Amino acid sequence: MNILEIIAKKRDKKELTKEEIEYFVKEYTKGTIADYQASALIMAIYINGMNEREAKDLSLSMAYSGDVLDLSELGDNIVDKHSTGGVGDKVSIILLPIIASLGIPVAKMSGRGLGFTGGTVDKLESIPGYRTNIPIDEFIENVKKIGISMIGQTLNLAPADKKLYALRDTVSCVESIPLIASSIMSKKIASGANKIVLDITVGKGAFMKTQENAQELAELMTKIGNLAGKEVICVFTKMDEPLGKAVGNSLEVKEAINFLKGFMPKDLKDVVFELGANMLKLAGFGEDLNKNKDMIIENIINGKAYEKLIQMVKNQGGDITYINDINKFEKAKYIIPVESKKNGIIKEINAEEVGKLACLLGAGRLKKEDEIDSSAGIVLNKKTGDYVKENEIIAYLHTNKEEIIEYAKNKILEIWKI
Ligand code: URA
Secondary structure: HHHHHHHHHOOOOOOOOOOEEEEEEEEHHHHHOHHHHHHHHHHHHHHHOOOOHHHHHHHHHOOOOEEEOOOOOHOOOOOOEEEOOOOOHHHHHHHHHHHHHOOOOOEEEEEEOOEOOHHHHHOOOOOOOOOOOOHHHHHHHHHHOOOOOEEOOOOOOOOHHHHHHHHHHHHOOOOOHHHHHHHHHHHHHHHHOOOEEEEEEEEOOOOOOOOHHHHHHHHHHHHHHHHOEEEEEEEEEOOOOOOOOEEEEEHHHHHHHHHHHHOOOOHHHHHHHHHHHHHHHOOOOOOHHHHHHHHHHHHHHOOOOHHHHHHHHOOOOOOOHHHHHHHHHHOOEEEEEEEEOOOOEEEEOHHHHHHHHHHHHHHHOOOOOOOOOOOOEEEEEEOOOOOOOOOEEEEEEEEEEEHHHHHHHHHHHHHEEO
16 A cells, blocks of 8 residues: 555545555554645545545544543543634633533543634643643543643644644645544544534634534534444534634633633623533533523632632643733733724624634744744624724734734724624
8 A cells, every 4th residue: 555546546536445544544643654745635635525434434543543541430421522613712711610610520632723713722821831731640630639631632642633633734624524523533532531512613713614514514523423432412603703802822811711700702601601501411410401501600600610720720730820810911012903994883703814814913823833922813892793983993903023013904904894
């Protein structure tokens, strides 16, 4: 078997065998297949697709390219969540401490930013000292000790996905149903939870732009999960404009902290509560989603969820004085208000455009090895449906790149459709 034949087969729209997929995954992980060859195959898959069997084989090969965790010592109900990606999506940082505060063990591995979307690991790393890269024993010990640990996809977990995920990001091959489904499910299979809530984002700021595509992705992920013995619930959430107000790593962490203190933007609250209620359902708290939502609100009001976040950050080596006083987070050198040029109602804020602009300001990566500027991003002062007057501030740019400010200001005026 050789990689040239495999690339040619997919280029010519043929089906790959299980053995060919396993060979590619194994050899690429080892480094014997070069990035440029893997890129060619990924592009061929992106263009010509994969059938259900191929996607399942890709997912399982990636899942078993490294360690597969056994979390059974933590209990019978290990519930996980995963989002297919969005802009301003800080849901995990809010929701998982809430879930842990209700006594459900949370052992969560998250990804980095991908394409125009942000990643939870990059966000957590904006908390000074927070270690996202800890040994597996410590990860499990943390969950046993305080009920929660949130780390990166480090360890030796689905290393093939880790490598391919970063590669896809740099060759514009993210938005593919079989690639997304196999990537997400490989991590879910390897990371040991037996029950999973999948947040399938749909809209202008999601990889899935239409409900039909989202449905297809949901079905494929559910099938892959079921095949691996996992119980899966898919929740569809809208992602046309950014979720909440902040886009960018430390900006989003600050919004997450404020949320747990009771400042809950409506759109963000709806997503957190819907996913949370379904996680509680999987954990055996009952079928009534409204009752489950009441439990969530209770633990926000009584401060238990916030306390759990503090415990988690402390346990991971993070400096909790930043959580207690969010003004301590380093600010970007330039915080530039952008004012509306006219009166009117905002009818659209395209989340993908906002995500791309936030990346340019420093919040994301253009190349695999790029460093992230955790202080960079965009804060939305006005959202879709809001009335705005001429000269009123619609957004703030946060950046350390002076040269980009004029371009970014004009771009904001284009993106906010008034
Ligand atoms: N999230 C993932 O983990 N993988 C993808 O491919 C897309 C979103």
